[in-house]
Amino acid sequence: MQNFGSNNDLDEKGHVMTDQPKIKVKFEPKPKPSTCPICTVEYYQQFFDIEQRDVYMRIRCSLLSWKPEFYQCVGKNPDLWGPLWISTTIIFILFAGGNLSRFLLEEDKRHFKYEYNYMYVAVLVVYAMAFIIPIILGVIMKYILKSELGVFEIVCMYGYSLSVYMFVLILCIIPYNEAQWFFLMCGLANSTIFLLVNLWDFMKKNKQTTLIAVPIISFNVALILCFKFYFFRLIYAVDD
């Protein structure tokens, strides 16, 4: 008779059959390793501890970007719901709206070729802007410049700064060059001002204005140039 496990409290169950061999089996979940807390799903649960009212307030904070109220909105509770689903919405708008804009301008609508590459490029560009760049910036700010802002606060802020593009990119479906540039410039201004205004205290305190402001502005400019020249490019038929 073999015994797997050392537990003997099964006797009260009354499963004793005297003539037959018995195996007592106990399955226990393995204790979770604590070496990599950031790799577990449970770690991220703290970033989804918000309600729909909070998300609405944060998006409103980011749209009224000239008021430095984001930290009052966020408090000690940065979230990842906003960055994730705002960027995914923007990907959908780029994929659907970019092609729709080209379709509206196309003369030969029967032979319109849908560009599926828009989706792959959009995923790359938008998730890089919403996650990779703020993580790098946050790590630099926290570990090199010794800021009290954590990495996830910066990611949260960047994610909500993109919320204006949800509305701007829908308006960019209108296939007029000047209109598209106007809307994109509004979006750029709103997004950049939001980031700079909310990081202003930190920048002034550490006198690191240029080091932080220049990358923020340049990445935002690069983003709208990408939107305009890849997703919403307008190719006019040449008349002469």
Place this chain on the structure above:
Amino acid sequence: MEFEVQENQANNSIQGVINLQPQVNQVQAQQQEIPIKQTDLQVSSTLEESVAVTLLRDLRQIGVKLRCVLVPTMSTNNARELRNWDLWGPLVFCLMLALTLSMSGNNDDGPGIFATIFVLIWVGSFVVTLNAQLLGGKVSFFQSVCVLGYCVFPINLGALFTLFFSFFYLKMLLVIGCFMWSTYSAVGFLKLLIPEQKRILALYPVILFYLFLSWFALIV
């Protein structure tokens, strides 16, 4: 052979006892029914039936679950049926949708579209379910993936019908109808499992997921 298990909810473990009878008669041992608590499966009888019977039973289970999911009534029968999740149904509908869209005549890149739809459905279901769980919803992971996969069926129907119509506005109406049917079914299942003040946060990704798929069904 008797095998009984009991869940120990305190420390999330299973305890049980296996009684092995000496196997004096192989045939006799095989024909005994093993009463296993957690599932309805009778192991010995399914080993002997023909392949056709097994397949038909699986198809019938898929059909029953499909009816539960797509005719969204709040009966307890539905809820019980859906707790027995399976991933065959979602796989069948995912493959059907990916094949339909990749083989339609308007596009150059059939294999690319097949891969995109396949990845989109599985990764999308995974992410939407993870989102609902992280928001504190009491939703079992595979059960939610199962329901989201079954709710892809109306979009499947929409994609099949759009192959036969070329009038764009009719296609658009059809796809919008299928999208609303899918979303209504999925939302109906999930909304009861999420706390009230986080409901929109959990349901918006579901809407986005079916919007993506419906958009593909429309443009391809």
